């Protein structure tokens with residue numbers, strides 16, 4: 001089957017569509033020259049908090065730092081355990097290890113591949129300090145159950161919303177549910193900067209002022225040259241904030257477009273390509289179009305031959321990564337089975353129905 005190549009992720013196409021707005025944003029920052037902490041940062045923080053239906057936002061260097069700063073701000077430390085799904089990007093575990101706490105991996109649900117709340121409940125122990133609700137692939141984890149578990153045991157609930165800008169569950173937006181949420185603005189995310197960027201969002205004002213301080217060298221409010229916490233440098237650059245503010249107004253429309261393309265996949269994919277289920281009360285923003293296939297090697301061969309991009313999220317769960325081997329206690333049959341079957345198909349707001357139909361036709365002929 002022939003045709004123009006279809007990229008897995010069309011960052012260039014999205015950037016081209018917005019080139020006027022991005023150039024204007026870029027030029028305004030070049031003109032005033034406040035490249036760190038310029039006025040665009042505060043403006044974007046306010047806009048992004050409002051988008052998330054939350055009250056405070058602190059722009060930081062990337063999504064991993066956002067999660068690490070949340071852990072530090074919540075006082076999570078050496079000896080604490082933080083429960084998280086094993087099927088996540090390793091950054092979730094890295095952030096917890098960075099404050100010297102231990103990731104406690106749990107399994108995921110077979111139909112959605114989101115964290116299994118029963119597995120979380122079973123993993124709570126005397127050292128548990130927090131639960132991370134990772135909103136995988138654009139869909140929110142079952143936060144209703146996780147919130148009540150966290151409340152019952154006096155734990156913090158952290159949202160890892162790096163893949164879920166704008167997602168909802170039961171009407172609530174990603175970023176508005178937990179004690180705090182970490183977002184990534186890596187270029188391929190639903191809201192992407194022109195480089196690395198991230199944010200913490202929360203309603204908790206004292207927590208957010210601690211996080212702002214930690215992200216800015218522990219600088220005290222009392223004075224620029226006073227440091228009353230051991231912090232670090234993790235700030236959202238002004239240029240990125242300006243670009244993100246220019247892109248934010250079209251994020252809901254971009255997410256609608258992704259939803260329409262996912263519906264098309266659902267209608268057209270062969271029955272052997274099983275699309276992940278969605279929570280009946282959820283509104284996914286389809287960061288990734290993940291399917292499970294019985295013969296992934298054949299599917300990949302056919303996509304490669306047709307010039308169609310693909311990905312895998314994630315073929316090696318965290319507990320099987322050598323970097324996290326010391327935390328690999330427990331059994332994770334669902335994540336392990338899924339790791340061999342998952343395949344991410346092209347997904348971008350620029351994707352067309354014709355492209356989706358071609359991907360589906362290629363997979364149908366391969367299976």
Ligand SMILES: Cc1ncc(COP(=O)(O)O)c(C=O)c1O
Nearest residue numbers: 062063064089091162184185186
């Ligand atoms: C689930 C998840 N958490 C955290 C991160 C880390 O974000 P960043 O790459 O901006 O550090 C990512 C990024 O890919 C992610 O997908």
